[in-house]
Amino acid sequence: MATAFEAYSTQLNRSCWRIPEWVLPTLQIDPVLLHRGNSPLLLIFNHAVFTRMRTRLPRELRDLIWSHFWDDESFESTSIYMRQMLSGCKKCKLLHDLCSYHTQLPHFLQPDLVDHEMVREVVECWYMVAKAHEKTPHAHDLSEVSQFIHGDSFGVGIDPTQVLRCLHISFRLAELVPPATEVEKCSTKQIKTVAEQQELITKPLLAIKNKRGFKLTISFAQTRIRLNLWQHVIDTFGEPVKAFLNEGGTVEASFEYQYFGEVDRKAVYDFSGALEDPERDWKNEAKTWLDKQNDIEPCHRAYRDEHLPTFNPEDWRYYTEDEYDSEQNIANHDWDETPEEDHSQLPTL
Known part of the structure; x- marks a missing residue:
């Protein structure tokens, strides 16, 4: 030796x-x-x-x-x-x-x-x-953002706010803005309000010390597309994005539509401009782009109806048959009833 x-x-x-x-x-x-x-x-x-x-x-x-x-x-x-x-x-x-x-x-x-x-x-x-x-630090849901920024995962006494140089945040929009039906069904405080979620994101991102040269990537997904809810993404990330850009960082943001049950069938939209300039007419720009995408199911284009006073986002017409069967019928099925009864039929208009 x-x-x-x-x-x-x-x-x-x-x-x-x-x-x-x-x-x-x-x-x-x-x-x-x-x-x-x-x-x-x-x-x-x-x-x-x-x-x-x-x-x-x-x-x-x-x-x-x-x-x-x-x-x-x-x-x-x-x-x-x-x-x-x-x-x-x-x-x-x-x-x-x-x-x-x-x-x-x-x-x-x-x-x-x-x-x-x-x-x-x-x-x-x-x-x-x-x-x-390629595999940068990736927060796969909003709850992991604070963990990556404040957690000393290696246990060597390092403050990640000082050394973290990039972060990818991806989430489903329903995580930031939970559907009303989920909030009503939940009897505990497990589901956070939009304001609570925004605070969990804004404070940790602003706590990052060295923003110069920092690469922040944001991607959010939605199947039944509602542009009115995209405003919450701007409200949540607007202040941190402005701080990163002012101090020499880079920001990339995108929206992803993914068809139910088909990973390869999706459409990706660059949302960076809306975060950098919230005053621009981002909603009409997004609508024009969405209307040109052939991969988006007609029933998932809820943004075309959300301005109507009678709009109900939980209406079955915004679901495909497979989605309705999996998310509605299975959840509402009374398993004590006799198997001869058929509960798979969809309501008609």
Whole structure:
């Protein structure tokens, strides 16, 4: 072991002016075995190497080295771990050994195996390279936005508001503006009002410290399209978008229509202009675009009727037959009735 370390140190002394290939994590090490064995020699070895790197290499060059750690495989596995830690690892509460999410964490991010300061630098580098990676930090619903911005998912004492450089937020519009029928059926405070949802989004986004060069991506989906509800998206993200643009950030926003049960059948509309300039006639622009899209079902074009005083968004005519069967009949079916009774017929006009 000593001979290997001396050779390692000698190569480091001779190669401090370039990116050393031997720094790259080429060894395939079982994280479970490393944890169970506690690997004291490996910890001493890694600590000594990092100490030498820190004294001989500037932070900029060390960041360049750390960036080579993040290939597609390590970045993807770390993203899975990160999402599980932000939501609370339920498996760790039930198991004595490491759960499957912890074993996906690369060994160079485990303070038990490498120097804690090295882990911190590598994690900070993760946030930097995430901006150019396909799998950027992605909040798949509104509740995850605050977790990504305020949660120290790696547990190394990093404030994400200081180092986060990009964030993708995607949600269904019904999550921001819940249908009236859901609010009426819910007897608890599980469903938040629009104002409560807006506060959960606006404050965390404004808390991001370094907005210059930040990439914010917003995408929202709706099947039964109602343009009046799009105004809530502007009200929710308008202030943060303005702040990001004023401080040198970039914002991309889009609406996505997806046909019920068919992932490939969808239409995507660029909504960035409406967020950047809420005073523009964005509603007529969107309506003109929607009318030209052949992939949108006629019954899903509720925006054509929502100005009528008799408009009812829950009317069955805005559902396809499959949607009505799955969302209405199944929910209202009395399972105690005899099977001979037929409840699958749709009402007629």
